[in-house]
Amino acid sequence: xxxxxxxxxxxxxxxxxxRGVAALSTFAGWCSAAMIVAxxxxxxxMIFVRFVLNxxxxxxxxxxxxxxxxxxxxxxxxxxxxxxxxxVDLIPLALPKTARYYMCILTLxxxxxxxAVLLFYGYEHWHLTYERNWKSxxxxxxxxxxxxxxxxxxxxxxxxxxxxxxxxxxxxxxKPFGLEDV
Numbered sequence: 001x002x003x004x005x006x007x008x009x010x011x012x013x014x015x016x017x018x019r020g021v022a023a024l025s026t027f028a029g030w031c032s033a034a035m036i037v038a039x040x041x042x043x044x045x046m047i048f049v050r051f052v053l054n055x056x057x058x059x060x061x062x063x064x065x066x067x068x069x070x071x072x073x074x075x076x077x078x079x080x081x082x083x084x085x086x087x088v089d090l091i092p093l094a095l096p097k098t099a100r101y102y103m104c105i106l107t108l109x110x111x112x113x114x115x116a117v118l119l120f121y122g123y124e125h126w127h128l129t130y131e132r133n134w135k136s137x138x139x140x141x142x143x144x145x146x147x148x149x150x151x152x153x154x155x156x157x158x159x160x161x162x163x164x165x166x167x168x169x170x171x172x173x174x175k176p177f178g179l180e181d182v
Contacts, residue, residue, distance in 0.1 A: 010022070010080075010081050010082075010083065010161075010164070010165055010168060010174055010178065011168060011173055011174040012164075012168070012173065013168070013171075013173040015167075015168070015171065015173060017164065017167065018164050018167065018168055018173065021077075021160050021161055021163075021164035022081060022164070024077070024157060024160065024161075025077035025078045025080070025081040025157065025160075025161050026078060026081070028074050028075065028076075028077050028078050028154075028157050029075055029077075029078025029079075029081075031074050032071045032072075032074045032075030032078060033071075033075075035067045035068075035070055035071035035074065036067070036068070036071050038067055039063075039064045039067040039068050039071070042060050042063055042064050042067070043060070043064055045060065046060035046061065046064070058138075058139050058140055059138075059139075059140040059142075062136060062138055062140055062142065063140075063142075066142070066147035069147070069150065070147060070150035070154075072154075073150040073151060073154025073155070074150055074153060074154045074157070076154050076155070076157065076158035076161075077154075077157040077158045077160065077161035080158060080161045080162065080165070081161055083178050087177075089177060089179060091103070092104070092176065092177045092179055093179060100176045100177065100179070101169070101176045103176070104169050104176030104177050105166070105169065105170070105176075108162060108165055108166040108169065109166065111162050112159065112162045112163060112166065115155055115158055115159045115162060116159055119152060119156055119159055122151030122152050122155050123151070123152040123156075125148060125151060126145060126148045126149055126151050126152050129143075129144040129145040129148050130145035133145075
C-alpha cells in the first residue's frame with residue numbers, strides 16, 4: 001500500500017513534559033540538519049581543493065563521515081516526533097480501538113527497552129574512548145570521543161521521545177500510532 005501515512009505529528013497538549021521533549025527533539029532535528037549542511041559544504045570544499053587546486057585533503061573525508069553518522073543519530077528523536085520512521089500501519093488500522101491501544105503500549109515499551117540497551121552500550125563505548133583518549137588512525141587524528149558522543153546523545157534523546165510518546169498515549173493526549181479512528 002503506497003501513499004501518505006494517516007499518522008500525524010505527535011501531540012503534546014498542555015503537558016509540560018511532552019512540550020519540553022518536543023522542543024528538545026525539534027532542536028535535535030535542527031542540529032541534525034546543520035550537520036548535513038556542514039557535511040555538504042565540506043564535501044564541496046574537498047572537491048575544490050582536490051580537483052581545482054590539485055592538493056591533497058587531510059581531514060575532509062573523515063569529517064563528512066562523522067557528520068553524516070552523527071546527523072543520523074542526533075536526528076532520531078525529531079524523526080520519531082514527526083512519525084517519520086518506516087512503519088506498517090496495516091495491522092493497527094485493522095484492529096479495534098482497544099486492541100490498537102494495547103498494541104501501541106506494547107510496541108512503544110519494547111522500543112523503549114531496545115533503545116535503552118543501545119543507550120547503555122553507546123554510553124559505555126563513548127566513555128571508553130573518552131577515558132582512554134583514543135584517536136583515529138588517520139593523519140587528522142581526531143579524538144574519537146567527540147564523534148562518538150553522538151551515540152549517547154542521539155539514543156538518549158530518542159529514548160526520551162519514545163517515553164514521551166508512551167506518556168502521551170497513556171494520558172490520552174495522543175492517539176495510538178497517531179491514527180484517528182475511522
